[in-house]
Amino acid sequence: MNEQNKSPVRDRIILQCTEIFLQSGFSKISMDEIAVSLGMSKKTIYKYFSNKEELVKTVMETFWNESLSQIDSVMKEDGVDSLLRLIKFLELAGDRASKIHKTYMEDLIKYFPDYWRGFDERRRSMLKTVVGKIMSDGKKEGVIRNEVDEDFFILVFQSVIASIANPEVMAKIPYSLHQVFKNIVEILFMGVLTKEGREKYRGKYLT
Amino acid sequence: MNEQNKSPVRDRIILQCTEIFLQSGFSKISMDEIAVSLGMSKKTIYKYFSNKEELVKTVMETFWNESLSQIDSVMKEDGVDSLLRLIKFLELAGDRASKIHKTYMEDLIKYFPDYWRGFDERRRSMLKTVVGKIMSDGKKEGVIRNEVDEDFFILVFQSVIASIANPEVMAKIPYSLHQVFKNIVEILFMGVLTKEGREKYRGKYLT
């Protein structure tokens, strides 16, 4: 059971299931349907994943690890000031989040609540680490006001992502995620920037 | 069983199910889920509909009848030349079609193939009647070339709607249905219009 941990077939299964699960969740998708959509038999799937739960969690972990490595490269990128980094991170996080349909999260919460809680905690702490780092840099650079409360900013940040960067809302808005975030960033930033930061922002990133 | 044929409750059920079914089909949606989403018990639903099949078909019929009456008012509207009428009809048909998700049609084809065939036939004949009427008017008015084959035009018309005016495609296009149809209409019309019609079109409906 679950012999290999790396193989092109296994990767194909994960890739296809990521697409299916993000779109439609997993509770309403049968293993037969997955097999048919992959053009393979269930036997092959069960060779790489011992049960549906393992498949679902692997898909989620893979998606999360991809996100992490994307975030990592944004954080390591140099020649980027903290303001641009914050924008890049916001867009990245938003882009990822906008792919996850409501049904998928509902399924996770319903069927694997413990796993979900752990996942949610990881996400929360990542956000705190990343945004915290960017903000303290921004304060040092003098583009973010010293009085700005980091936790509060993260909270606002988080709720914006949760309420707007999901497919259900995006489908109703006639703007691209990029456009939406440009506007949000503009609104959000005006409150946290120093005079200097505000000028920098207007000059470099706006429109 | 299925006592009333008109009641606000019955209408609410149809309205809600239309939304659910168009979005997600009906095979993956249980009667329990429908009841919960309506905030009522299954008992009430089964008071108005003797089984799921009847509910599904009623929803489809209602949607179809609404479409018909909208089309009817476009056809009866006066002070409208045949060119504008064709545009209006195309937009209407496209708008309706763009709400029907693939899963819904797949479910209909799979579970009620006879009903689907009948429905498809009705749709086809409606299209022939309506577009036929508009085109013969257009020819009389001298805005559509006499050589244009009606059946061929309907065929193109139909395949455009089928391939573009569905939610799956629309979600990937960063334009509104209105914009998409404006462009299609422009491309499509240039081939069927007389010199006179082309001038009229450019002057009145473009951009």
Add this chain to the structure above:
DNA sequence: AACTAAATAAACTAAATTAGTTTCCTTTGT
């Protein structure tokens, strides 16, 4: 051409879900 490894198709079983019914209980208006 025979052999082997691996995958598919399809049948199968036990567990879970679902359509449709029924029972009991609460609400609402009379």
Add this chain to the structure above:
DNA sequence: ACAAAGGAAACTAATTTAGTTTATTTAGTT
């Protein structure tokens, strides 16, 4: 107090599903 109507939930028979097994097909190797 009463009756009608609907909600919550239990229930059953039928269907669907996860996971397994068996037989058949395919592709590569010798």
